[in-house]
Amino acid sequence: VASGNYTVPFTKVSLEELLPDEAERRYAHLVLEACKDGPKEHVDVIHIDSTCEINDSVQINKVLNTLVNAFYLDCWRNEKGQMKTRVFACTG
Numbered sequence: 001v002a003s004g005n006y007t008v009p010f011t012k013v014s015l016e017e018l019l020p021d022e023a024e025r026r027y028a029h030l031v032l033e034a035c036k037d038g039p040k041e042h043v044d045v046i047h048i049d050s051t052c053e054i055n056d057s058v059q060i061n062k063v064l065n066t067l068v069n070a071f072y073l074d075c076w077r078n079e080k081g082q083m084k085t086r087v088f089a090c091t092g
Contacts, residue, residue, distance in 0.1 A: 018070050023053040024063050031064070032072060032090065039089040041078060064088065 019025040030048045034040055046060050054060055064086075067073040073088045 012072070013070055015072075018066060019063065024059065027054045027060070028063050028067055028072075031067065031088070035073060035088055035090045039087045041081075042086040042088070045088055 015025050015028055019028055027049050031040075031045050034045060034048055042064075045064065046057070054063070064073070064075075068075045068088070071091050074091050075086055075088050077084045078087050
């Protein structure tokens, strides 16, 4: 990030630091892998963990929000759909 004469270096926090819980980190990896193929709607990423290690929607949304806030994922609303669900994609 540059501002005037000053430059502030920015580095991504590792997933290990960001998500100390192993199940949350595993879920995050699955979401990131799925989003490499292209944007995924919220309903697609909440059911991505076939082993159901994380089945609490609060915990799932916490992980997704953490990934967005840490710049691992971009997020926006699908304005064309009836439900206007959130869409996630890997950051560029």
